Amino acid sequence: MRTIINKIIEKFNRNEARLMDILLDVQAEFGLISGDAVTLIAEGLNISSVDVQQTISFYHFFSQKSRGKYTIYLNDSAVAYMMGRADIARTFEEECKCKFGSVTEDGQIGLFNTACIGMNDQEPAAIINGIVFPKLTESCVKDIVNGMKEGKSVPEMMGELGDGENSNKLLNSMVNNNIMKTGSVLFSDYKNGTAINKLVTMTPKEVIGEVKASHIRGLGGAGFPTGMKWDFCSMAEGDERFVLCNADEGEPGTFKDRVILTELPNLIFEGMTIAAYAIGAKEGILYLRQEYHYMKAYLESVLDKLREENYLGKDIAGKIGFNFDIRIQFGAGAYVCGEESALIESCEGKRGEPRNRPPFPVQKGYLQKPTVINNVETLCSVVKIIENGGEWFSMMGTKETAGTKLLSISGDCKYPGVYEVEWGIRIRDMLEMVGGEEAYAVQVSGPSGICISKKDFKRTICFEDLPSGGSIIIIGKERNLIKDIVCNFMDFFIDESCGSCVPCRSLPLILKNKLQKLLDGNGVMSDLTDLENWSKNMKAANRCGLGQTAANPILSTLKNFREDYEALIKNKEKDFDTGFNLDAAVAASCEAVGRNPQI
Amino acid sequence: MSEKIKFTIDGKECIAKKGQYILEAALENGIYIPFLCNMKGVKPAGSCRLCNVKINGRNMTACTTPVAAGMEVESEIPELQELRLSIIEMLFVEGNHFCPSCEKSGNCELQALAYKFQMLVPRFPYEFPIKEVDASSPKLYIDRNRCIKCKRCIRNIKDENGKSYFAFYKRAHDVEICLDKELAATMSDELAQKAMDTCPVGAILRKEKGFDQPIGTRKFDKQAIGTDIISVVENINMEVKE
Numbered sequence: 001m002r003t004i005i006n007k008i009i010e011k012f013n014r015n016e017a018r019l020m021d022i023l024l025d026v027q028a029e030f031g032l033i034s035g036d037a038v039t040l041i042a043e044g045l046n047i048s049s050v051d052v053q054q055t056i057s058f059y060h061f062f063s064q065k066s067r068g069k070y071t072i073y074l075n076d077s078a079v080a081y082m083m084g085r086a087d088i089a090r091t092f093e094e095e096c097k098c099k100f101g102s103v104t105e106d107g108q109i110g111l112f113n114t115a116c117i118g119m120n121d122q123e124p125a126a127i128i129n130g131i132v133f134p135k136l137t138e139s140c141v142k143d144i145v146n147g148m149k150e151g152k153s154v155p156e157m158m159g160e161l162g163d164g165e166n167s168n169k170l171l172n173s174m175v176n177n178n179i180m181k182t183g184s185v186l187f188s189d190y191k192n193g194t195a196i197n198k199l200v201t202m203t204p205k206e207v208i209g210e211v212k213a214s215h216i217r218g219l220g221g222a223g224f225p226t227g228m229k230w231d232f233c234s235m236a237e238g239d240e241r242f243v244l245c246n247a248d249e250g251e252p253g254t255f256k257d258r259v260i261l262t263e264l265p266n267l268i269f270e271g272m273t274i275a276a277y278a279i280g281a282k283e284g285i286l287y288l289r290q291e292y293h294y295m296k297a298y299l300e301s302v303l304d305k306l307r308e309e310n311y312l313g314k315d316i317a318g319k320i321g322f323n324f325d326i327r328i329q330f331g332a333g334a335y336v337c338g339e340e341s342a343l344i345e346s347c348e349g350k351r352g353e354p355r356n357r358p359p360f361p362v363q364k365g366y367l368q369k370p371t372v373i374n375n376v377e378t379l380c381s382v383v384k385i386i387e388n389g390g391e392w393f394s395m396m397g398t399k400e401t402a403g404t405k406l407l408s409i410s411g412d413c414k415y416p417g418v419y420e421v422e423w424g425i426r427i428r429d430m431l432e433m434v435g436g437e438e439a440y441a442v443q444v445s446g447p448s449g450i451c452i453s454k455k456d457f458k459r460t461i462c463f464e465d466l467p468s469g470g471s472i473i474i475i476g477k478e479r480n481l482i483k484d485i486v487c488n489f490m491d492f493f494i495d496e497s498c499g500s501c502v503p504c505r506s507l508p509l510i511l512k513n514k515l516q517k518l519l520d521g522n523g524v525m526s527d528l529t530d531l532e533n534w535s536k537n538m539k540a541a542n543r544c545g546l547g548q549t550a551a552n553p554i555l556s557t558l559k560n561f562r563e564d565y566e567a568l569i570k571n572k573e574k575d576f577d578t579g580f581n582l583d584a585a586v587a588a589s590c591e592a593v594g595r596n597p598q599i
Numbered sequence: 600m601s602e603k604i605k606f607t608i609d610g611k612e613c614i615a616k617k618g619q620y621i622l623e624a625a626l627e628n629g630i631y632i633p634f635l636c637n638m639k640g641v642k643p644a645g646s647c648r649l650c651n652v653k654i655n656g657r658n659m660t661a662c663t664t665p666v667a668a669g670m671e672v673e674s675e676i677p678e679l680q681e682l683r684l685s686i687i688e689m690l691f692v693e694g695n696h697f698c699p700s701c702e703k704s705g706n707c708e709l710q711a712l713a714y715k716f717q718m719l720v721p722r723f724p725y726e727f728p729i730k731e732v733d734a735s736s737p738k739l740y741i742d743r744n745r746c747i748k749c750k751r752c753i754r755n756i757k758d759e760n761g762k763s764y765f766a767f768y769k770r771a772h773d774v775e776i777c778l779d780k781e782l783a784a785t786m787s788d789e790l791a792q793k794a795m796d797t798c799p800v801g802a803i804l805r806k807e808k809g810f811d812q813p814i815g816t817r818k819f820d821k822q823a824i825g826t827d828i829i830s831v832v833e834n835i836n837m838e839v840k841e
Contacts, residue, residue, distance in 0.1 A: 048766070048779040050763060054768060057767075351770070494772055498770055498771070498774075499770045501646055510692070541658065541686065
């Protein structure tokens with residue numbers, strides 16, 4: 001073990017900042033990161049053991065105990081439940097004779113829940129030893145578990161491969177793209193390298209000018225003007241600069257980056273190269289979520305090809321002195337790492353805790369150097385902006401939101417998938433497009449976004465009205481909005497907080513318990529006021545976007561579906577807490593003393 | 600002398616060194632902004648969120664935001680005081696705080712803040728979590744019932760090579776502090792005392808030592824938290840060259 005671990009540490013030059021990679025390699029080699037491994041890593045990096053453990057224990061896919069020869073991570077997003085997740089989970093438990101969150105007695109199969117894996121268009125889905133199994137049925141679960149009992153390898157159990165590049169032998173994936181609508185930016189015809197060849201004829205200032213002229217705003221959700229971000233970074237003091245691409249799409253319900261990574265990886269890398277040229281960076285990092293680990297070999301091959309074609313490496317496209325290269329950094333399961341400063345921390349091998357601002361990443365980012373972080377989709381759009389000019393791009397969309405947007409649409413609709421639309425599309429038109437006219441509610445921009453009712457279906461998707469990072473979840477009449485959706489989203493935030501800010505660590509659970517009280521029929525009207533007031537504190541008090549939006553599922557449904565809440569309160573006149581159960585409260589002491597109170 | 604700038608807190612004129620954080624500058628100007636995770640000489644964390652102030656209508660933590668010239672900071676306004684009280688209440692319900700039996704009573708900053716904010720019964724239901732006490736190291740014991748996860752110990756207690764004695768473990772609601780067993784085995788009495796003094800509550804305590812000072816005569820028994828702050832700015836008009 002010592003030899004193997006030392007070799008891994010050497011591979012990353014005993015660099016503490018590469019702790020994530022070291023841990024990922026150790027976990028891949030041994031199936032767990034044991035106490036002995038922690039000691040060896042700490043020794044090798046000359047840090048304390050608790051510093052290694054703090055990173056391990058932060059990420060959901062790292063484990064200090066064995067999670068079985070076969071490890072099954074079943075998605076528990078709200079849409080997975082809509083698509084029959086409960087039956088699939090039950091079948092897994094029955095077939096394995098083991099509960100979720102544990103490993104079978106013989107140590108062979110581990111069953112674990114996991115947050116949205118970016119497959120909402122093909123749920124229920126699971127990741128088994130890194131391989132995605134979409135559209136699970138009870139019979140295929142039985143086949144999988146039988147295969148495991150026979151000792152088959154996971155690839156042997158695979159079914160039909162997916163469409164497009166998914167069947168490329170390096171991807172070898174059963175995932176389907178479900179590209180339902182292509183638009184005029186991302187999915188327009190493009191010859192690889194065109195933008196880079198044009199780029200090297202421009203000055204960095206001209207590049208930034210073109211991006212500014214396009215009026216493109218960050219497509220990850222926050223909507224910060226990209227040209228301005230690059231400008232700030234290029235002006236910040238620093239001897240080195242970095243370009244980071246955020247491919248951590250963890251917002252439940254989004255899967256558009258999955259499709260871009262599969263079908264248009266060249267655009268991502270070209271976009272990063274353009275950003276590097278504009279700000280003067282030599283190194284780039286694609287931060288990719290662990291859930292998409294199956295793309296590793298494929299994406300590495302795309303990078304290799306770009307190096308061969310001189311679109312990466314030294315003197316790119318013949319431009320003397322333009323040197324830039326990209327490495328892929330995998331995450332290990334943490335939604336909060338989609339927050340840009342948490343992503344940087346993670347790239348540096350630390351816990352994914354968002355940083356305080358100022359300073360901003362453009363001033364002090366990766367390794368405290370000026371850093372540009374853009375979303376996958378933003379960087380891809382930039383390629384087309386350089387190809388066709390900023391003005392071309394700015395003509396599309398709305399007044400304040402130029403261009404197109406990829407929507408990941410899932411839930412109760414006929415045609416879930418990825419749609420490239422111009423900004424400004426009406427919710428009603430979108431529902432018609434996807435066969436979701438019967439919607440009871442629409443969750444715009446995932447759990448951190450807002451939940452709207454019919455009265456808002458006339459509204460439009462754009463930054464001046466309903467902003468969206470791309471996740472659209474359609475909720476049908478048959479759903480219990482509070483139980484099936486709001487509670488699921490709150491559970492998600494309870495698990496995914498980094499735990500640093502007091503309100504974000506503490507309040508989501510308190511709020512969820514309050515919802516449960518209402519669902520149990522013990523609510524009173526003042527509970528609704530409490531829910532509202534306490535939720536507002538989340539927005540006011542927390543450091544990062546996760547904490548500030550974590551109560552949005554409650555706030556937006558209280559606003560738009562108040563009648564659903566009021567219907568849970570049986571007696572609206574009562575103003576005292578009806579939730580106290582005396583029998584339950586004294587049960588433990590009754591058991592301890594062996595007698596029951598005479599009530 | 601470093602460059603001085605003027606700013607205001609709740610309308611009161613203050614001066615700060617350029618680049619200084621608001622909280623630090625406020626204290627030097629004799630103004631108390633409540634906090635728990637901040638500590639003089641230690642890199643601010645901005646995690647307890649108590650020092651939230653309003654700048655241009657936006658909430659920012661005073662411990663991590665540098666003062667800018669002409670900045671107008673709002674601090675003691677009802678909205679923020681209410682937010683601070685609710686955070687103190689959250690800390691009480693997420694842990695198990697039994698002040699009468701705690702060695703830190705009277706020297707505890709959380710207890711002192713609860714008094715200052717006149718907290719009676721928290722608005723949130725108590726969680727009564729089950730927490731482990733770690734007494735495995737020779738010099739210290741860690742009572743996680745009382746830990747408020749402020750990270751002061753993580754940031755302040757290092758060995759001569761910069762290695763951390765303390766670190767966070769797990770995340771979200773389950774986050775807890777842990778002490779490095781190997782390093783703790785050779786911890787000096789001085790460092791153990793420093794660790795205990797760093798902790799604002801009674802989560803890090805020295806072994807074989809306690810109740811040196813009787814309850815009733817301790818720091819916050821005599822004086823409410825934040826009332827002992829004295830301005831070190833001598834003459835506000837003299838120091839700033841207009």
